[in-house]
Amino acid sequence: MRLxxxxxxxxxxxxxxxxxxxxxxxxxxxxLASSGKVKDKDDFVKHILERExxxxxxxxxxxxxxxxxxxxxxGLLIACGRSKQGIDFQSHDGxxxxxxxxxxxxxxxxxxxxxxxxxxxxxxxxxxxxxEFAKVESGEGLIELFKKYEKNxxxxxx
Amino acid sequence: xxxxxxxxxxxxxxxxxxxxxxxxxxxxxLGLKLFAVYVVNERVLQELLRSRIFVEVEARxxxxxxxxxxxxxxxxxxKMAESKSVEFEGILxxxxxxxxxxxxxxxxNADILVMGEMKELTSRAEVFYDEGERIFRKSPCPVxxxxxxxxxxxxxxxx
Numbered sequence: 533m534r535l536x537x538x539x540x541x542x543x544x545x546x547x548x549x550x551x552x553x554x555x556x557x558x559x560x561x562x563x564l565a566s567s568g569k570v571k572d573k574d575d576f577v578k579h580i581l582e583r584e585x586x587x588x589x590x591x592x593x594x595x596x597x598x599x600x601x602x603x604x605x606x607g608l609l610i611a612c613g614r615s616k617q618g619i620d621f622q623s624h625d626g627x628x629x630x631x632x633x634x635x636x637x638x639x640x641x642x643x644x645x646x647x648x649x650x651x652x653x654x655x656x657x658x659x660x661x662x663x664e665f666a667k668v669e670s671g672e673g674l675i676e677l678f679k680k681y682e683k684n685x686x687x688x689x690x
Numbered sequence: 691x692x693x694x695x696x697x698x699x700x701x702x703x704x705x706x707x708x709x710x711x712x713x714x715x716x717x718x719x720l721g722l723k724l725f726a727v728y729v730v731n732e733r734v735l736q737e738l739l740r741s742r743i744f745v746e747v748e749a750r751x752x753x754x755x756x757x758x759x760x761x762x763x764x765x766x767x768x769k770m771a772e773s774k775s776v777e778f779e780g781i782l783x784x785x786x787x788x789x790x791x792x793x794x795x796x797x798x799n800a801d802i803l804v805m806g807e808m809k810e811l812t813s814r815a816e817v818f819y820d821e822g823e824r825i826f827r828k829s830p831c832p833v834x835x836x837x838x839x840x841x842x843x844x845x846x847x848x849x
Contacts, residue, residue: 587745597743624742642756643701646734653741 535651536678538610541671542566545613548632553621557581557598560611560634567609575604576636590623595656599635599649601642608637608645612674614666631656631665655681696722697800699729699791699825702756702763705806708839710767711846713804714776716834718849722801723777726767727794728760730784757782774849788824796830804834 543563550556557580565573579600583589590596596619611634618628633652637645655661661681668674698713700706710726717724735753738744744752764780771778783790795803808822826833836842 583748586748589743591742599743639755642752642759643703643731646731646738646752649743650734650737650741653738653743657741 534682535610535648535655536675536682538608538648539612539675539678541675543609543611544671544674545611546669546671548613548615548619550613550615550619551617553584553596553598553619554581556596556613556615556619556621556632557584557634560598560613560632561636563613564605564609564611564634564636569606569609570604570636571606572604576600576602579604580634580636588622588624590621590625590627590629591653591656592623592625592627593656593662594618594623594627594630595633595662596621596623596629596631597633597635597649597652597656599645601637601639601645603638605636605638608635608641608648610635610648631662693720693722693801695725695798695800696720696802696804697725697727697791697795697798698804699787699806700726700763700767701787701806702728702759705839706763707766708842709804709806709836711770712834712836712842714767714771714774714778715842715845715849716802716804717771717776718774720802723779724771725779725781725794725798725800726764727781727783727791728764729787729790730756730760730782731787732784733786753784757784770846774846787821788828791825792828792830800831802832802834803829804836807835807837807839 550559558577561573561577564570579602580598583600589598613632615630618630621629664677668677696717700710735749739749760782768778768780
């Protein structure tokens with residue numbers, strides 16, 4: 533189980549047009565819909581926004597991880613977006629967000645979903661990873677970066 | 691000394707169902723009582739709470755959902771075992787998956803532990819932190835790792 537088994541360059545938006553949390557979520561859901569695995573885009577967005585109402589998924593360090601299980605998707609889907617101007621996600625640290633990772637899963641894949649969320653959280657806690665992530669300029673580059681850190685997380689964090 | 695009990699570690703995935711079928715097959719052949727253990731992974735929920743990805747009410751909801759999935763999954767395995775006249779008991783636990791599986795294996799004095807195929811490791815860190823690796827290494831009894839899952843269905847039908 534690796535993030536790069538699910539995150540593809542087609543699901544990476546290097547420059548989000550969105551200026552609000554809701555727009556960012558809709559933009560990322562739209563890109564995932566191109567996979568053909570989103571059965572109901574509006575319902576997917578609704579579930580993600582309902583989760584946001586429980587508390588922001590802006591976890592600090594200018595990163596947000598909106599997520600939700602929903603019957604509206606098949607399997608597990610991940611999209612990633614970067615915003616140059618920053619988006620107000622009502623983050624815990626009060627900072628705007630420049631990186632958004634959106635994750636949706638069918639409720640039947642909960643164990644996998646939780647493990648992937650935990651893996652992503654560990655990776656995003658790594659300042660070196662975040663610094664490199666901010667410099668990458670293409671979807672291909674992002675995938676390569678994830679692969680590099682998944683392959684050797686110890687060396688990458690020393 | 692005759693073998694008496696076998697334990698199988700399951701996680702609710704389609705792959706786990708195949709592992710369970712192989713365990714039923716082996717238990718039938720060897721005349722063993724089969725225990726299946728499903729562990730609600732509390733560690734991952736705690737990690738997600740600490741990292742602020744989850745809020746408390748959300749983590750509790752996932753815990754309940756995982757418990758419910760575990761119950762349904764164990765019930766499914768129970769029916770499969772009964773259909774093959776294999777004595778069976780399902781056990782639902784919460785905690786760190788590898789710790790709970792090993793504790794239960796010791797407690798039951800199991801003779802064989804069956805587990806699913808371990809993932810390919812990509813780093814040294816995974817050797818220490820992967821739950822499957824930890825179960826494999828810490829088991830107090832012989833371990834059967836189920837591979838060639840394509841053939842399991844045929845074996846299951848044979849018994």
